[in-house]
Amino acid sequence: MMRWFRAFRISALLLIFVAVAFYAKTQKIKSRTWIKPLEVVVFPINGENSQEVEQYIQTLDSAVFSDIDRFFQSEAEFYQLNTPTPFRVTLGPTLRKHPPASPRPDSNILSIIWWGLRFRYWAYRHTPDDKSNLRRIRVFAHYHEAHKGKKLQHSLGLDKGLLAVVHAFASENQEAQNNIVIAHELLHTVGATDKYDNDGEPVFPNGYADPERQPLIRRKRPRSWRHAFPC
Numbered sequence: 310m311m312r313w314f315r316a317f318r319i320s321a322l323l324l325i326f327v328a329v330a331f332y333a334k335t336q337k338i339k340s341r342t343w344i345k346p347l348e349v350v351v352f353p354i355n356g357e358n359s360q361e362v363e364q365y366i367q368t369l370d371s372a373v374f375s376d377i378d379r380f381f382q383s384e385a386e387f388y389q390l391n392t393p394t395p396f397r398v399t400l401g402p403t404l405r406k407h408p409p410a411s412p413r414p415d416s417n418i419l420s421i422i423w424w425g426l427r428f429r430y431w432a433y434r435h436t437p438d439d440k441s442n443l444r445r446i447r448v449f450a451h452y453h454e455a456h457k458g459k460k461l462q463h464s465l466g467l468d469k470g471l472l473a474v475v476h477a478f479a480s481e482n483q484e485a486q487n488n489i490v491i492a493h494e495l496l497h498t499v500g501a502t503d504k505y506d507n508d509g510e511p512v513f514p515n516g517y518a519d520p521e522r523q524p525l526i527r528r529k530r531p532r533s534w535r536h537a538f539p540c
Contacts, residue, residue: 466497
């Protein structure tokens, strides 16, 4: 009996892995044709159960993310994509449930895989939609109180799943920086990789917007997002 149950459990897990892999592959193909815009929904989460953060979230609307759309429209023209509008970012409803905690940097591969499955199931349960998620990117934005010197947990975007977790500051003064983080993680969901090393320094030459420039590093404020983060 125990042997039968063990075989059944292993078979069930294998079927789940195969189903997830097949769906992820289909999602990957459909989301990277760039024939029409990908829908991006940002779901705000009060990361600290703070009244200050709650008040800030109540002021949000889709216009807060309009710079992201404009940036990617510029990039679409630069890279000659089939669609002039790669992404359309809108604000989703505020979520009261938090997703599973992100894996630690020293987590092993099995722990990361298990977290990924739990995260996908959590997203399925708490962001239901009658539309297909094959072309919808869901960004779960944890907003935190903005204090000088405060460091936030690392954000991440999943190459498989069209899901991203973003940690941002609940402050109008930080909205431009928040948008850069969101855009960075959006690129990860569609296959972009980081172009910096473990110390946060850009990798030559792909980590530089203009690797032929002399001098290579310019200390002035970047004129465009392409110079701000070349991922």
